[in-house]
Amino acid sequence: MIAEIVGEFLVLFGTIFYFLSSLGLIRMPDVYNRMQTATKSATLGSLGVIIGVGIWAIGHVGSYAWLPKTLVIAVFLLLTNPISAHALIRAAYKSGIPLWEGSVVDKYREYLEKEEGKEEVSDETKEGEQ
Amino acid sequence: MGEASKISRYLYTVIVLFVIWLFLTSNLDPQELTIGLLFSLIVGALTYEVFTERGLANFHPRRVAYAILYIPYFLWAMIMANLDVAYRVLHPKRPINPGIVECKTVLTNNVGKLTLANSITLTPGTITLDVKGDRYFIHWIDVKDASVEGASDHITRPFEKFLKVIFE
Known part of the structure; x- marks a missing residue:
């Protein structure tokens, strides 16, 4: 009985975060801030729903076989979700999508420009040596 | 740190695979255990070379204890940050202050750096954009400190x- 209530609460908690992340997707100004809300709240939302279902099954079906499986799913989600988020945001940056005009700092651009400058310098020195 | 011996790496892979099998079947029937062990041994033989570099050294009690402590610590950080982002989404004025900051890390191990990058990405409000050596470029939804030192302290x-x- 208690397991059922805890499970239902976790699933509800997860769905609330799903809702918040979709709301953030509409409200945020640029792709980077949208990624923040979309990928993150989806993680906690998914965790809540997945583990909630596992605990719910203890009370509802009376089976302990669900929870370990849902835990494994949750662990694999935690391992893979950030990699896809990282790939998406890096692809967005590399394809030249500008930051929102309210952004305060962009150290990555400074770094890339410095690197490009270095490469040009090294090219020139190579040519000079030749 | 150099690579551990082949036997140690192989045993570590088998143990991890077998534990995953135990979780997936959630069944202690001898038939299930036998077939699980058999497949762990086969898959371990095929994959241990790419699976781990340090082998059984990962099971050092101090490491295991810190890994277990890390789980609730990380979950708590994740929940608090989730609530923070939820607040920013719901607030009518949308109080965000985004930017890309640079952080330094003291970690040198590749797996450690990967875990740090993943933890940063999973904590809402921060996404790892790129990692170059010990420099992390992180998109932060609320930049409190743009300097390298200050950002490292926070993130x-x-x-x-x-x-x-x-x-x-």
């Missing part, structure tokens, strides 16, 4: 004290 330090023990 990487809290995780590092655990990850340093687990992976170094």
